[in-house]
Amino acid sequence: MTAQTQMIDRFMQPPSSGDTDLEASFGVRMPFAVGEEIYAQEEAADFIYRLVSGAVRTTHLLTDGRRQIGDFYYPGDVFGLEARATHRFSAEGLGNCQVQVLKRVAPSRQGEDRLRFDRMVAGATSNELERAQAHILLLARMTACEKVASFLLGLADRFKAELTALPMSRQDMADYLGLTIETISRTLGKLQADGVVEFMGCRHFRIRHRTALDQLAVS
Incomplete structure:
Protein backbone atom coordinates (compact mmCIF):
# COMPACT_ATOMS: atom_id res chain seq x y z
CA MET A 1 0.00 0.00 0.00
CA THR A 2 1.47 3.36 -1.03
CA ALA A 3 1.57 6.40 1.23
CA GLN A 4 -0.95 8.07 -1.08
CA THR A 5 -3.37 5.15 -0.71
CA GLN A 6 -2.94 5.18 3.07
CA MET A 7 -3.80 8.88 3.14
CA ILE A 8 -6.93 8.38 1.08
CA ASP A 9 -7.99 5.50 3.35
CA ARG A 10 -7.45 7.67 6.42
CA PHE A 11 -9.54 10.48 4.99
CA MET A 12 -12.37 8.02 4.34
CA GLN A 13 -12.60 7.33 8.08
CA PRO A 14 -14.45 9.64 10.50
CA PRO A 15 -12.16 11.64 12.83
CA SER A 16 -11.41 9.95 16.13
CA SER A 17 -12.49 11.43 19.43
CA GLY A 18 -8.84 12.27 20.15
CA ASP A 19 -8.47 14.56 17.13
CA THR A 20 -8.16 18.28 17.83
CA ASP A 21 -10.50 20.67 16.03
CA LEU A 22 -7.62 21.66 13.74
CA GLU A 23 -6.89 18.06 12.78
CA ALA A 24 -10.53 17.15 12.34
CA SER A 25 -11.24 20.09 10.03
CA PHE A 26 -7.88 20.32 8.26
CA GLY A 27 -6.68 16.74 7.96
CA VAL A 28 -5.21 13.75 9.76
CA ARG A 29 -1.85 12.97 11.34
CA MET A 30 0.27 10.15 9.97
CA PRO A 31 3.60 8.71 11.18
CA PHE A 32 6.48 8.08 8.78
CA ALA A 33 9.68 6.16 9.48
CA VAL A 34 13.22 7.21 8.55
CA GLY A 35 13.59 7.11 4.76
CA GLU A 36 9.89 6.42 4.23
CA GLU A 37 8.35 8.16 1.23
CA ILE A 38 5.62 10.67 2.05
CA TYR A 39 4.86 11.40 -1.59
CA ALA A 40 6.59 10.58 -4.86
CA GLN A 41 8.00 12.70 -7.66
CA GLU A 42 5.31 13.21 -10.32
CA GLU A 43 2.60 11.85 -8.01
CA ALA A 44 -0.73 13.67 -8.05
CA ALA A 45 -0.56 16.65 -5.67
CA ASP A 46 -3.90 15.99 -3.99
CA PHE A 47 -2.60 16.77 -0.51
CA ILE A 48 -0.39 19.26 1.25
CA TYR A 49 1.55 18.51 4.42
CA ARG A 50 2.41 20.17 7.71
CA LEU A 51 5.30 18.73 9.67
CA VAL A 52 4.41 18.10 13.31
CA SER A 53 7.65 16.47 14.48
CA GLY A 54 10.93 15.28 12.97
CA ALA A 55 12.51 16.49 9.74
CA VAL A 56 11.78 15.95 6.03
CA ARG A 57 13.77 16.40 2.83
CA THR A 58 12.43 16.88 -0.69
CA THR A 59 14.41 15.45 -3.61
CA HIS A 60 14.25 15.46 -7.39
CA LEU A 61 15.84 12.62 -9.35
CA LEU A 62 17.28 13.69 -12.70
CA THR A 63 17.14 11.45 -15.77
CA ASP A 64 20.87 10.72 -15.49
CA GLY A 65 20.46 9.46 -11.93
CA ARG A 66 21.74 12.53 -10.13
CA ARG A 67 19.76 13.75 -7.12
CA GLN A 68 18.91 17.34 -6.25
CA ILE A 69 17.74 18.20 -2.75
CA GLY A 70 14.96 20.78 -2.89
CA ASP A 71 14.81 21.73 0.78
CA PHE A 72 14.69 20.54 4.36
CA TYR A 73 11.60 21.00 6.49
CA TYR A 74 11.21 21.15 10.26
CA PRO A 75 8.30 21.17 12.74
CA GLY A 76 5.68 23.75 11.82
CA ASP A 77 6.70 23.90 8.14
CA VAL A 78 4.15 23.27 5.39
CA PHE A 79 5.42 21.43 2.32
CA GLY A 80 4.11 19.77 -0.83
CA LEU A 81 2.65 23.02 -2.22
CA GLU A 82 2.56 22.91 -6.01
CA ALA A 83 1.58 25.30 -8.80
CA ARG A 84 0.77 22.27 -10.96
CA ALA A 85 -1.21 19.05 -10.58
CA THR A 86 1.76 16.82 -9.70
CA HIS A 87 4.70 16.96 -7.32
CA ARG A 88 7.99 18.10 -8.85
CA PHE A 89 9.91 16.61 -5.89
CA SER A 90 9.46 13.57 -3.70
CA ALA A 91 9.48 13.84 0.11
CA GLU A 92 10.98 11.45 2.66
CA GLY A 93 11.43 11.46 6.41
CA LEU A 94 14.98 12.17 7.59
CA GLY A 95 14.05 10.29 10.75
CA ASN A 96 10.86 9.15 12.40
CA CYS A 97 8.40 11.98 11.88
CA GLN A 98 4.74 12.85 12.17
CA VAL A 99 2.97 14.71 9.40
CA GLN A 100 -0.41 16.36 9.29
CA VAL A 101 -1.91 15.55 5.89
CA LEU A 102 -4.41 18.01 4.43
CA LYS A 103 -6.59 17.82 1.35
CA ARG A 104 -5.83 20.55 -1.16
CA VAL A 105 -9.52 20.76 -2.06
CA ALA A 106 -12.20 19.88 0.49
CA PRO A 107 -15.80 20.95 -0.33
CA SER A 108 -16.75 20.46 3.33
CA ARG A 109 -14.25 23.14 4.40
CA GLN A 110 -16.39 26.24 4.81
CA GLY A 111 -16.63 29.46 6.80
CA GLU A 112 -13.93 30.03 9.40
CA ASP A 113 -12.25 26.71 8.59
CA ARG A 114 -11.86 27.79 4.97
CA LEU A 115 -10.44 31.16 5.99
CA ARG A 116 -7.95 29.53 8.39
CA PHE A 117 -6.88 27.06 5.73
CA ASP A 118 -6.47 29.78 3.08
CA ARG A 119 -4.39 31.90 5.46
CA MET A 120 -2.18 28.93 6.25
CA VAL A 121 -1.65 28.15 2.56
CA ALA A 122 -0.94 31.80 1.73
CA GLY A 123 1.63 32.03 4.51
CA ALA A 124 3.23 28.74 3.49
CA THR A 125 3.40 29.83 -0.15
CA SER A 126 5.19 33.04 0.85
CA ASN A 127 7.62 31.05 3.00
CA GLU A 128 8.26 28.62 0.14
CA LEU A 129 9.10 31.50 -2.21
CA GLU A 130 11.49 32.94 0.36
CA ARG A 131 13.11 29.51 0.78
CA ALA A 132 13.56 29.15 -2.99
CA GLN A 133 15.15 32.60 -3.27
CA ALA A 134 17.49 31.86 -0.35
CA HIS A 135 18.50 28.55 -1.97
CA ILE A 136 19.30 30.31 -5.25
CA LEU A 137 21.52 32.77 -3.41
CA LEU A 138 23.17 29.91 -1.53
CA LEU A 139 23.97 28.03 -4.74
CA ALA A 140 25.39 31.24 -6.24
CA ARG A 141 28.02 31.60 -3.48
Missing part, protein backbone atom coordinates in the same frame (compact mmCIF):
# COMPACT_ATOMS: atom_id res chain seq x y z
CA MET A 142 31.53 31.52 -4.87
CA THR A 143 33.20 29.09 -2.48
CA ALA A 144 32.32 25.88 -0.69
CA CYS A 145 33.19 27.50 2.63
CA GLU A 146 30.68 30.31 2.03
CA LYS A 147 27.97 27.78 1.20
CA VAL A 148 28.61 25.57 4.22
CA ALA A 149 28.96 28.51 6.62
CA SER A 150 25.67 29.98 5.39
CA PHE A 151 23.94 26.63 5.73
CA LEU A 152 25.12 26.15 9.32
CA LEU A 153 24.18 29.72 10.24
CA GLY A 154 20.71 29.24 8.81
CA LEU A 155 20.12 26.16 10.94
CA ALA A 156 21.52 27.75 14.09
CA ASP A 157 19.47 30.93 13.62
CA ARG A 158 16.30 28.94 13.06
CA PHE A 159 16.51 26.75 16.15
CA LYS A 160 18.38 29.20 18.42
CA ALA A 161 19.71 26.42 20.61
CA GLU A 162 23.19 26.06 22.08
CA LEU A 163 23.48 22.68 20.37
CA THR A 164 21.97 22.55 16.86
CA ALA A 165 20.82 19.29 15.31
CA LEU A 166 21.90 18.23 11.81
CA PRO A 167 19.17 15.73 10.86
CA MET A 168 20.51 15.40 7.32
CA SER A 169 23.49 13.34 6.18
CA ARG A 170 26.68 14.78 4.68
CA GLN A 171 25.47 13.52 1.29
CA ASP A 172 22.19 15.38 1.78
CA MET A 173 24.12 18.56 2.50
CA ALA A 174 26.27 18.01 -0.59
CA ASP A 175 23.26 17.50 -2.86
CA TYR A 176 21.55 20.58 -1.41
CA LEU A 177 24.59 22.84 -1.75
CA GLY A 178 25.76 21.55 -5.13
CA LEU A 179 29.02 20.17 -3.73
CA THR A 180 30.64 16.75 -3.36
CA ILE A 181 30.51 14.85 -0.09
CA GLU A 182 34.31 15.03 0.06
CA THR A 183 34.15 18.83 -0.10
CA ILE A 184 31.49 18.93 2.61
CA SER A 185 33.54 16.72 4.93
CA ARG A 186 36.74 18.69 4.27
CA THR A 187 35.03 22.05 4.84
CA LEU A 188 33.33 20.96 8.05
CA GLY A 189 36.63 19.58 9.28
CA LYS A 190 38.39 22.87 8.58
CA LEU A 191 35.69 24.89 10.35
CA GLN A 192 36.11 22.70 13.41
CA ALA A 193 39.93 22.77 13.26
CA ASP A 194 39.83 26.57 13.07
CA GLY A 195 37.63 26.71 16.19
CA VAL A 196 34.67 28.26 14.35
CA VAL A 197 32.26 25.40 15.07
CA GLU A 198 32.37 22.29 17.22
CA PHE A 199 30.72 19.02 16.21
CA MET A 200 29.27 16.57 18.69
CA GLY A 201 29.31 13.43 16.57
CA CYS A 202 27.96 13.75 13.03
CA ARG A 203 24.53 15.18 13.79
CA HIS A 204 25.00 18.05 16.26
CA PHE A 205 27.13 21.19 16.31
CA ARG A 206 27.57 24.41 18.20
CA ILE A 207 28.97 27.72 16.98
CA ARG A 208 32.16 28.62 18.85
CA HIS A 209 33.04 31.83 16.98
CA ARG A 210 29.92 33.56 15.65
CA THR A 211 31.71 36.57 14.16
CA ALA A 212 34.09 34.35 12.17
CA LEU A 213 31.19 32.29 10.82
CA ASP A 214 29.30 35.45 9.86
CA GLN A 215 32.35 36.69 7.96
CA LEU A 216 32.68 33.41 6.10
CA ALA A 217 29.00 33.46 5.12
CA VAL A 218 29.26 36.69 3.14
CA SER A 219 26.01 37.95 1.62
Whole structure:
Protein backbone atom coordinates (compact mmCIF):
# COMPACT_ATOMS: atom_id res chain seq x y z
CA MET A 1 0.00 0.00 0.00
CA THR A 2 1.47 3.36 -1.03
CA ALA A 3 1.57 6.40 1.23
CA GLN A 4 -0.95 8.07 -1.08
CA THR A 5 -3.37 5.15 -0.71
CA GLN A 6 -2.94 5.18 3.07
CA MET A 7 -3.80 8.88 3.14
CA ILE A 8 -6.93 8.38 1.08
CA ASP A 9 -7.99 5.50 3.35
CA ARG A 10 -7.45 7.67 6.42
CA PHE A 11 -9.54 10.48 4.99
CA MET A 12 -12.37 8.02 4.34
CA GLN A 13 -12.60 7.33 8.08
CA PRO A 14 -14.45 9.64 10.50
CA PRO A 15 -12.16 11.64 12.83
CA SER A 16 -11.41 9.95 16.13
CA SER A 17 -12.49 11.43 19.43
CA GLY A 18 -8.84 12.27 20.15
CA ASP A 19 -8.47 14.56 17.13
CA THR A 20 -8.16 18.28 17.83
CA ASP A 21 -10.50 20.67 16.03
CA LEU A 22 -7.62 21.66 13.74
CA GLU A 23 -6.89 18.06 12.78
CA ALA A 24 -10.53 17.15 12.34
CA SER A 25 -11.24 20.09 10.03
CA PHE A 26 -7.88 20.32 8.26
CA GLY A 27 -6.68 16.74 7.96
CA VAL A 28 -5.21 13.75 9.76
CA ARG A 29 -1.85 12.97 11.34
CA MET A 30 0.27 10.15 9.97
CA PRO A 31 3.60 8.71 11.18
CA PHE A 32 6.48 8.08 8.78
CA ALA A 33 9.68 6.16 9.48
CA VAL A 34 13.22 7.21 8.55
CA GLY A 35 13.59 7.11 4.76
CA GLU A 36 9.89 6.42 4.23
CA GLU A 37 8.35 8.16 1.23
CA ILE A 38 5.62 10.67 2.05
CA TYR A 39 4.86 11.40 -1.59
CA ALA A 40 6.59 10.58 -4.86
CA GLN A 41 8.00 12.70 -7.66
CA GLU A 42 5.31 13.21 -10.32
CA GLU A 43 2.60 11.85 -8.01
CA ALA A 44 -0.73 13.67 -8.05
CA ALA A 45 -0.56 16.65 -5.67
CA ASP A 46 -3.90 15.99 -3.99
CA PHE A 47 -2.60 16.77 -0.51
CA ILE A 48 -0.39 19.26 1.25
CA TYR A 49 1.55 18.51 4.42
CA ARG A 50 2.41 20.17 7.71
CA LEU A 51 5.30 18.73 9.67
CA VAL A 52 4.41 18.10 13.31
CA SER A 53 7.65 16.47 14.48
CA GLY A 54 10.93 15.28 12.97
CA ALA A 55 12.51 16.49 9.74
CA VAL A 56 11.78 15.95 6.03
CA ARG A 57 13.77 16.40 2.83
CA THR A 58 12.43 16.88 -0.69
CA THR A 59 14.41 15.45 -3.61
CA HIS A 60 14.25 15.46 -7.39
CA LEU A 61 15.84 12.62 -9.35
CA LEU A 62 17.28 13.69 -12.70
CA THR A 63 17.14 11.45 -15.77
CA ASP A 64 20.87 10.72 -15.49
CA GLY A 65 20.46 9.46 -11.93
CA ARG A 66 21.74 12.53 -10.13
CA ARG A 67 19.76 13.75 -7.12
CA GLN A 68 18.91 17.34 -6.25
CA ILE A 69 17.74 18.20 -2.75
CA GLY A 70 14.96 20.78 -2.89
CA ASP A 71 14.81 21.73 0.78
CA PHE A 72 14.69 20.54 4.36
CA TYR A 73 11.60 21.00 6.49
CA TYR A 74 11.21 21.15 10.26
CA PRO A 75 8.30 21.17 12.74
CA GLY A 76 5.68 23.75 11.82
CA ASP A 77 6.70 23.90 8.14
CA VAL A 78 4.15 23.27 5.39
CA PHE A 79 5.42 21.43 2.32
CA GLY A 80 4.11 19.77 -0.83
CA LEU A 81 2.65 23.02 -2.22
CA GLU A 82 2.56 22.91 -6.01
CA ALA A 83 1.58 25.30 -8.80
CA ARG A 84 0.77 22.27 -10.96
CA ALA A 85 -1.21 19.05 -10.58
CA THR A 86 1.76 16.82 -9.70
CA HIS A 87 4.70 16.96 -7.32
CA ARG A 88 7.99 18.10 -8.85
CA PHE A 89 9.91 16.61 -5.89
CA SER A 90 9.46 13.57 -3.70
CA ALA A 91 9.48 13.84 0.11
CA GLU A 92 10.98 11.45 2.66
CA GLY A 93 11.43 11.46 6.41
CA LEU A 94 14.98 12.17 7.59
CA GLY A 95 14.05 10.29 10.75
CA ASN A 96 10.86 9.15 12.40
CA CYS A 97 8.40 11.98 11.88
CA GLN A 98 4.74 12.85 12.17
CA VAL A 99 2.97 14.71 9.40
CA GLN A 100 -0.41 16.36 9.29
CA VAL A 101 -1.91 15.55 5.89
CA LEU A 102 -4.41 18.01 4.43
CA LYS A 103 -6.59 17.82 1.35
CA ARG A 104 -5.83 20.55 -1.16
CA VAL A 105 -9.52 20.76 -2.06
CA ALA A 106 -12.20 19.88 0.49
CA PRO A 107 -15.80 20.95 -0.33
CA SER A 108 -16.75 20.46 3.33
CA ARG A 109 -14.25 23.14 4.40
CA GLN A 110 -16.39 26.24 4.81
CA GLY A 111 -16.63 29.46 6.80
CA GLU A 112 -13.93 30.03 9.40
CA ASP A 113 -12.25 26.71 8.59
CA ARG A 114 -11.86 27.79 4.97
CA LEU A 115 -10.44 31.16 5.99
CA ARG A 116 -7.95 29.53 8.39
CA PHE A 117 -6.88 27.06 5.73
CA ASP A 118 -6.47 29.78 3.08
CA ARG A 119 -4.39 31.90 5.46
CA MET A 120 -2.18 28.93 6.25
CA VAL A 121 -1.65 28.15 2.56
CA ALA A 122 -0.94 31.80 1.73
CA GLY A 123 1.63 32.03 4.51
CA ALA A 124 3.23 28.74 3.49
CA THR A 125 3.40 29.83 -0.15
CA SER A 126 5.19 33.04 0.85
CA ASN A 127 7.62 31.05 3.00
CA GLU A 128 8.26 28.62 0.14
CA LEU A 129 9.10 31.50 -2.21
CA GLU A 130 11.49 32.94 0.36
CA ARG A 131 13.11 29.51 0.78
CA ALA A 132 13.56 29.15 -2.99
CA GLN A 133 15.15 32.60 -3.27
CA ALA A 134 17.49 31.86 -0.35
CA HIS A 135 18.50 28.55 -1.97
CA ILE A 136 19.30 30.31 -5.25
CA LEU A 137 21.52 32.77 -3.41
CA LEU A 138 23.17 29.91 -1.53
CA LEU A 139 23.97 28.03 -4.74
CA ALA A 140 25.39 31.24 -6.24
CA ARG A 141 28.02 31.60 -3.48
CA MET A 142 31.53 31.52 -4.87
CA THR A 143 33.20 29.09 -2.48
CA ALA A 144 32.32 25.88 -0.69
CA CYS A 145 33.19 27.50 2.63
CA GLU A 146 30.68 30.31 2.03
CA LYS A 147 27.97 27.78 1.20
CA VAL A 148 28.61 25.57 4.22
CA ALA A 149 28.96 28.51 6.62
CA SER A 150 25.67 29.98 5.39
CA PHE A 151 23.94 26.63 5.73
CA LEU A 152 25.12 26.15 9.32
CA LEU A 153 24.18 29.72 10.24
CA GLY A 154 20.71 29.24 8.81
CA LEU A 155 20.12 26.16 10.94
CA ALA A 156 21.52 27.75 14.09
CA ASP A 157 19.47 30.93 13.62
CA ARG A 158 16.30 28.94 13.06
CA PHE A 159 16.51 26.75 16.15
CA LYS A 160 18.38 29.20 18.42
CA ALA A 161 19.71 26.42 20.61
CA GLU A 162 23.19 26.06 22.08
CA LEU A 163 23.48 22.68 20.37
CA THR A 164 21.97 22.55 16.86
CA ALA A 165 20.82 19.29 15.31
CA LEU A 166 21.90 18.23 11.81
CA PRO A 167 19.17 15.73 10.86
CA MET A 168 20.51 15.40 7.32
CA SER A 169 23.49 13.34 6.18
CA ARG A 170 26.68 14.78 4.68
CA GLN A 171 25.47 13.52 1.29
CA ASP A 172 22.19 15.38 1.78
CA MET A 173 24.12 18.56 2.50
CA ALA A 174 26.27 18.01 -0.59
CA ASP A 175 23.26 17.50 -2.86
CA TYR A 176 21.55 20.58 -1.41
CA LEU A 177 24.59 22.84 -1.75
CA GLY A 178 25.76 21.55 -5.13
CA LEU A 179 29.02 20.17 -3.73
CA THR A 180 30.64 16.75 -3.36
CA ILE A 181 30.51 14.85 -0.09
CA GLU A 182 34.31 15.03 0.06
CA THR A 183 34.15 18.83 -0.10
CA ILE A 184 31.49 18.93 2.61
CA SER A 185 33.54 16.72 4.93
CA ARG A 186 36.74 18.69 4.27
CA THR A 187 35.03 22.05 4.84
CA LEU A 188 33.33 20.96 8.05
CA GLY A 189 36.63 19.58 9.28
CA LYS A 190 38.39 22.87 8.58
CA LEU A 191 35.69 24.89 10.35
CA GLN A 192 36.11 22.70 13.41
CA ALA A 193 39.93 22.77 13.26
CA ASP A 194 39.83 26.57 13.07
CA GLY A 195 37.63 26.71 16.19
CA VAL A 196 34.67 28.26 14.35
CA VAL A 197 32.26 25.40 15.07
CA GLU A 198 32.37 22.29 17.22
CA PHE A 199 30.72 19.02 16.21
CA MET A 200 29.27 16.57 18.69
CA GLY A 201 29.31 13.43 16.57
CA CYS A 202 27.96 13.75 13.03
CA ARG A 203 24.53 15.18 13.79
CA HIS A 204 25.00 18.05 16.26
CA PHE A 205 27.13 21.19 16.31
CA ARG A 206 27.57 24.41 18.20
CA ILE A 207 28.97 27.72 16.98
CA ARG A 208 32.16 28.62 18.85
CA HIS A 209 33.04 31.83 16.98
CA ARG A 210 29.92 33.56 15.65
CA THR A 211 31.71 36.57 14.16
CA ALA A 212 34.09 34.35 12.17
CA LEU A 213 31.19 32.29 10.82
CA ASP A 214 29.30 35.45 9.86
CA GLN A 215 32.35 36.69 7.96
CA LEU A 216 32.68 33.41 6.10
CA ALA A 217 29.00 33.46 5.12
CA VAL A 218 29.26 36.69 3.14
CA SER A 219 26.01 37.95 1.62
